[in-house]
Amino acid sequence: MNVHSLWVYPVKSLAGICVDELELDDFGPAGDRRWMIVDEEGHFVTQRSHPELANIHVSLVEGQVQLGIPGQGSFTLKPTDKRITTLVWRDWSSALLGQPDASEALSRFCSSSLRFVYMPDDSFRRVDPERVAVRRRVSFADGFPLLVTNLSSLEELNSRLQVPVEMRRFRPNVVVQGAAPWDEDHWRELDVGACRLSLVKPCSRCVMITVDPDLGVKDPATQPLKTLSGYRRTEDGVIFGMNAVHDSAGRIQVGDLITTIKTE
Numbered sequence: 618m619n620v621h622s623l624w625v626y627p628v629k630s631l632a633g634i635c636v637d638e639l640e641l642d643d644f645g646p647a648g649d650r651r652w653m654i655v656d657e658e659g660h661f662v663t664q665r666s667h668p669e670l671a672n673i674h675v676s677l678v679e680g681q682v683q684l685g686i687p688g689q690g691s692f693t694l695k696p697t698d699k700r701i702t703t704l705v706w707r708d709w710s711s712a713l714l715g716q717p718d719a720s721e722a723l724s725r726f727c728s729s730s731l732r733f734v735y736m737p738d739d740s741f742r743r744v745d746p747e748r749v750a751v752r753r754r755v756s757f758a759d760g761f762p763l764l765v766t767n768l769s770s771l772e773e774l775n776s777r778l779q780v781p782v783e784m785r786r787f788r789p790n791v792v793v794q795g796a797a798p799w800d801e802d803h804w805r806e807l808d809v810g811a812c813r814l815s816l817v818k819p820c821s822r823c824v825m826i827t828v829d830p831d832l833g834v835k836d837p838a839t840q841p842l843k844t845l846s847g848y849r850r851t852e853d854g855v856i857f858g859m860n861a862v863h864d865s866a867g868r869i870q871v872g873d874l875i876t877t878i879k880t881e
Contacts, residue, residue, distance in 0.1 A: 673723075817861065
């Protein structure tokens with residue numbers, strides 16, 4: 618097995634960027650989901666409620682996040698010194714408000730009052746202690762620093778669909794090739810290049826995977842979620858991919874060898 622592709626998501630629920638390597642820091646992939654969109658109450662906002670967010674173009678220029686918001690122009694995300702408290706699922710975290718120009722443009726685009734927020738280094742959001750006993754932090758990702766998926770599992774799912782989907786629907790960080798379909802269900806520890814990953818929880822999927830990443834609209838037939846739910850439903854939900862934590866800082870590159878260290 619080896620690394621097929623790598624992805625980073627500078628802003629939670631906006632488009633990902635395919636990269637040649639990931640630098641892993643305390644939060645996870647460096648720069649991954651350090652930015653997020655919130656409503657007036659500070660609650661996180663995603664493509665679940667605003668599928669049009671998929672149409673915002675995201676790029677990294679000299680380490681800064683740049684956005685192209687349709688009909689509004691281009692913006693560089695920059696934090697201010699104004700703090701607010703934000704909510705991701707059950708977790709409240711301290712964040713810095715972004716500069717107002719990008720937030721105002723986003724609000725016009727989505728016809729809702731929305732703001733960009735940034736998680737600074739001094740904000741600590743803990744990974745679920747029921748899954749990871751060691752005190753580990755995570756960015757604004759749903760719950761864990763990394764998501765690992767298996768290319769063969771996507772191919773098996775696509776064999777059941779009338780219209781195949783891309784791996785982008787599932788928003789992975791690390792895509793594995795060379796494994797059998799659904800082998801990831803049994804992985805518990807992987808060596809990926811020089812980095813060790815612990816796979817701690819299956820990733821339950823929701824309506825967000827029905828959003829076309831090119832069009833920013835939900836599939837009216839709720840595919841591929843409908844098909845996936847027919848044979849991948851467990852006590853953890855409808856499963857595709859595995860949530861993971863990394864043992865230490867390091868670097869993962871496309872093509873890196875992947876070795877299974879521990880299985881279920």
